[in-house]
Amino acid sequence: MPSIVILDFGGQYTQLIARRVRELHVFSAILPGDAPWSDVAALEPGGIILSGGPGSVYDEAAPRPDAALYSAGLPVLGICYGLQLLVHQLGGRVRNAPRREFGRAEARLDPASPLLRGLGEREAVWMSHGDEALSLPAGFRAAGWSGEIIAAIEDRERRFYGVQFHPEVRHTEHGRELLANFLFDVCRLEPNWTPRAFIEQQIEAIRRQVGPHGRALCALSGGVDSAVAATLVHRAIGDRLTCVFVNNGLLRKNEFERVQHVLRDRLGLHLLALDESRRFLEALRGVADPEQKRKIIGRLFIEVFEEQAAKLGSVEFLVQGTLYPDVIESVSVQGPSATIKSHHNVGGLPEKMRLKLVEPLRDLFKDEVRHVGRDLGLGDDLLLRQPFPGPGLAVRILGEITPERIRLLQDADDIAVEEIKRAGLYHALWQSFIVLLPVRTVGVMGDQRTYGQACALRAVESEDGMTADWARLPSDLLATISNRIVNEVPGINRVVFDITSKPPGTIEWE
Numbered sequence: 001m002p003s004i005v006i007l008d009f010g011g012q013y014t015q016l017i018a019r020r021v022r023e024l025h026v027f028s029a030i031l032p033g034d035a036p037w038s039d040v041a042a043l044e045p046g047g048i049i050l051s052g053g054p055g056s057v058y059d060e061a062a063p064r065p066d067a068a069l070y071s072a073g074l075p076v077l078g079i080c081y082g083l084q085l086l087v088h089q090l091g092g093r094v095r096n097a098p099r100r101e102f103g104r105a106e107a108r109l110d111p112a113s114p115l116l117r118g119l120g121e122r123e124a125v126w127m128s129h130g131d132e133a134l135s136l137p138a139g140f141r142a143a144g145w146s147g148e149i150i151a152a153i154e155d156r157e158r159r160f161y162g163v164q165f166h167p168e169v170r171h172t173e174h175g176r177e178l179l180a181n182f183l184f185d186v187c188r189l190e191p192n193w194t195p196r197a198f199i200e201q202q203i204e205a206i207r208r209q210v211g212p213h214g215r216a217l218c219a220l221s222g223g224v225d226s227a228v229a230a231t232l233v234h235r236a237i238g239d240r241l242t243c244v245f246v247n248n249g250l251l252r253k254n255e256f257e258r259v260q261h262v263l264r265d266r267l268g269l270h271l272l273a274l275d276e277s278r279r280f281l282e283a284l285r286g287v288a289d290p291e292q293k294r295k296i297i298g299r300l301f302i303e304v305f306e307e308q309a310a311k312l313g314s315v316e317f318l319v320q321g322t323l324y325p326d327v328i329e330s331v332s333v334q335g336p337s338a339t340i341k342s343h344h345n346v347g348g349l350p351e352k353m354r355l356k357l358v359e360p361l362r363d364l365f366k367d368e369v370r371h372v373g374r375d376l377g378l379g380d381d382l383l384l385r386q387p388f389p390g391p392g393l394a395v396r397i398l399g400e401i402t403p404e405r406i407r408l409l410q411d412a413d414d415i416a417v418e419e420i421k422r423a424g425l426y427h428a429l430w431q432s433f434i435v436l437l438p439v440r441t442v443g444v445m446g447d448q449r450t451y452g453q454a455c456a457l458r459a460v461e462s463e464d465g466m467t468a469d470w471a472r473l474p475s476d477l478l479a480t481i482s483n484r485i486v487n488e489v490p491g492i493n494r495v496v497f498d499i500t501s502k503p504p505g506t507i508e509w510e
């Protein structure tokens with residue numbers, strides 16, 4: 001399927017460009033800006049976008065695209081630094097702008113340009129740049145201005161375009177139309193990147209990779225990514241895929257049963273659901289240190305998983321729900337900031353097992369995973385659930401983990417989630433949960449003095465979990481949650497509300 005290749009020069013919006021292109025149903029892939037042309041060509045692109053970046057084209061170390069780009073006969077759209085690259089590499093002049101421009105600006109655009117068709121003659125755009133084009137290479141003309149600065153350039157003959165502003169950012173009012181013009185009018189691509197097309201393509205690819213007899217294993221966490229990955233692989237190879245779902249004793253209330261029901265009964269996965277809670281809790285006895293808890297849980301998980309793999313015999317493949325943001329090799333000012341994260345949900349499954357990875361979601365962003373999941377019939381209860389940490393309630397029980405404290409937390413958490421759902425706020429929140437604190441407090445119930453445990457309600461809004469703001473929950477809702485927990489969970493006699501954002505706090509307490 002022809003796609004757009006986005007060459008990344010370290011701009012903060014590169015992933016956003018990729019997403020905007022995909023929202024227009026054209027597949028896009030990000031490669032490092034200085035990738036050899038053979039790597040780019042291998043993706044059979046129908047057009048190239050040069051991203052923004054913090055560099056200046058005159059810097060010694062400034063990343064540049066392989067010059068073969070300009071003789072490949074493909075349309076090119078340069079954004080910000082990308083425009084400056086076009087100008088500089090094709091023989092024009094770029095200079096350090098006397099006035100740096102950041103934020104909203106008004107551009108005067110030429111609607112006759114194929115790139116700008118349908119846009120107004122004056123458009124609100126988002127600028128963020130230091131350098132600017134001073135004189136254009138032969139064949140180019142200016143198609144837009146912002147004050148004295150050239151804001152858009154074009155060489156219609158060669159189908160090279162550039163904009164000094166950022167069409168991928170929402171503040172550029174008609175950025176979507178501009179990108180659509182590039183994709184459909186200039187590159188003449190078809191909007192055929194849809195969940196259905198992706199599913200068909202992946203099923204084919206998985207069958208090719210695994211072969212007619214190969215067998216695969218998948219560790220399920222109850223989360224979206226592993227469930228979607230497993231469902232896709234199951235569509236491709238049926239019960240040659242075995243899914244393993246481990247109850248480590250630290251799942252939310254009724255979660256072990258609930259997840260089994262969805263995965264086995266609704267999705268028809270070949271599922272081994274293993275209740276290993278005693279084993280985990282024994283290993284965690286007396287442990288209060290968060291990192292220790294994580295290590296013990298990770299190690300035990302691998303043990304359990306290896307035992308299952310050994311029982312199954314010849315399994316060659318491991319399915320993982322790795323997503324695109326985890327695999328993009330980007331270019332930053334310091335050089336490639338290649339971040340291939342270990343998949344911490346499954347604790348880094350053992351390399352010595354020598355399983356080959358099947359990662360059907362490695363081209364997708366999170367929201368695309370949800371679209372694909374919906375097409376696969378996964379249902380919103382699974383697709384729209386809030387993230388849950390791999391070590392589960394272990395990092396929400398401060399201090400020692402005991403069966404009694406797990407039960408207290410599960411019951412309190414269940415009430416909080418139920419009320420938040422009832423208030424219609426569950427999906428608006430990134431995460432909302434209860435943390436059990438290692439303190440006891442005095443209370444009074446009826447005529448009785450109580451000496452019970454305290455818990456905290458944590459509710460945050462966030463885009464990606466990297467930063468978060470504490471959610472301003474309505475006070476009525478807070479009151480209901482607090483009353484219900486104290487009345488219905490004997491052993492907890494106090495509820496506090498966490499009003500710390502991230503940073504400086506983290507989302508979890510441990």
Ligand code: XMP
Nearest residue numbers: 294344345387388389390391465506507508
């Ligand atoms: P923090 O607490 O660091 O959490 O603000 C950011 C996001 O990561 C989740 N989280 C984890 N997920 N294993 C996981 O799989 C972990 O050890 C872990 N610790 C935190 C947390 O729930 C939040 O979504």
